[in-house]
Amino acid sequence: MRRPTPAVCLALAAFALTAVAGLAAANPAHDPVERGRQLYGASCAGCHGQSGEGFMTSPSLRGVGAASADFQLSTGRMPLSAPDARPHPREPAFDHQDIAALTAFVASLGGGPQVPAVGPGDPRKGRTLYLASCASCHSASGVGAALPGGGAAPSLLNTKPTQVAEAVRLGPGAMPAFDTKTLTEAEVNSIIAYIGTVRDEFRHGGAAIGGAGPVPEGLVAWVIGLGVLILVILFLGRRAS
């Protein structure tokens, strides 16, 4: 068997290279921004404009940055369920890769904060910070609570660490934004670690009945507690007579 001549090798290598390059061009997944541009055109441009310039009530996406795009998309707030709906957390419309692509595209429009990195934190410090800065809206048990002017602070129990960090910095909806002077990166990490602890111990001691404290507890005491005992005395009374 003859060995291939160098010329043939070169030709093969050149072919392989062009093939790979061609594939990359044909499959935009390899270029997140390009893939993001396509998805954006199909799902977002209708409201936010062809190049993210915004339209009527839809805000411009120029300068909002990767963190905002990742938060809105990964929590399912965007795209909206209906054009005039309020953004609310739900199952995300895109998978992990597509969210990354859309985020990269929005980031390419220029400016804005990057997706924050979350590291390990100290749940004890997080407890103090959480109860001081978060619990008055999101409730001590993290299930969320009503806001005075309408709407509600959402539950934190099903959030991902990055989403919490993004929300802290961005202040979506009625939430205030906390800058790094108010809450350092380490402090945000600790709050996220504490939310993890709350999630772990949420059902400690039995069914958590909503995590809303004495209101559901009173209901259970009357309906199940006293309710069952009244059934018992009804039974005992019937047996007697």
Place this chain on the structure above:
Amino acid sequence: MIARWVRRKLEEKLRVSRWGLRKLDERLRIASVVREAVAKVFPDHWSFMLGEIALYAFVSLLLTGTFLAFFFDPSSGERIYAGDYAGLHNSRVSAAYASAVELSFDVRGGLLVRQTHHWAALIFVAAIVTHMLRNFFTGAFRRPRELNWIIGVTLLVLAIANGFAGYSLPDDLLSGTGLRIANSIALSMPIVGTWAAFLLFGGEFPGESIIPRLYILHVLLLPGLIAALIGAHMGILIRQKHTHFAGPGRNDHNVVGSKMWPTYAFRSFALLSALFAVTFALGGLVQINPVWLWGPFDPGTASAPAQPDWFMGWLEGALRLYPPIEFTVFGYLVPAPFVPGVLLPGLTFAIMYVWPWLDRLITKDRAAHHLLDRPRHSPARMAVGVWALSFYGLLLLAGSDDVLADLMGLPVLTVMKTMRIVVIVVPFLFAAAAYALARALRANPEQRLSGLRWKQIRKSDVVEEETRHGGS
């Protein structure tokens, strides 16, 4: 042979123990009392066991509370929590909070008993209220039982107070918010407010005294009083004999039902067992007051939603609904919390105390009664009862206005402003409806509420006129 020997030995033993019992009775003279007690007749109707639910809940509270007292440290002094809970591990918190979390994570069986104790407390007050409603609507408070009604109202007040004291002990953020409200209510009293608040808290809020003071109230003074009054309540009940519902062979001088021994004792024991089953099942399966999530009390923070236990919820509702109006009386300022926080509960319990005499004014009936009324017997009493039930029930609902707003997707302020009107208007509508229904049912004694026709409600005043004429 052996059998005979065994029998002889047994008879000997029996003779000896009989002799011992006789000697004992010669000194204590207890046999006649016991004989009388075991022959006491209890009515069979189920509603006579409502008070017994409260009694056995109290027993459950004493037993579980004793266990908790072995581990709970009622001190505001700070120490390090060194237990298993990651959110508090190695943190410096009050000994009261640290030991409450230790009871929930580190003491074997601690959380089960803590939760059972709390569920039993909620059921205790609920059973007292239900028992009281039965006595109210059937006129059981009438002569000669006014005294037991007064003791019953006192027991309700003490049970609520003890519930509040116990709930406040763990020094957590949620109950600390409640204590701050209690402090503000005390401060709102004209003239004496500041003195009262400083006396109660031993200085400025929160101070170091309130937790140990609440503890001694919770484990000694209030339960001691409750136990003594339960004794008096039941002593009077035995002395006066039970009431019972009217029926064939039943009159003001007898009681139809089951004897204490053996019938009623077994039924009562079944209820005791059921109560322990229910409270321990709830304690083991349903979380209550997760103090580790509420966090330690810090005067600078508050969480939402924040409610007290249900038996304080009507006060919370009144405080939430009452507008921020301040006025002056004889030159003294009356701050806004005074009306809903002091005047309303004061009037509420005052009216409950004098109800047996108010009822005489309404029904013009001063006679002694041992047979119970049917609830329909006095439409006026029915109207008052339904008004009170719906008024305090709606206040309780208003106390959870933020939870309601969350559930209904409405702004909290909208719910609050709506409830201000609802709480005033709806109880009167309910009372009017109850009055009409009770009158129609009284005119048709055989009819049940579910079978009542619209015609009967409309014509009940006519029928009543006729029966009155026919009777005279």
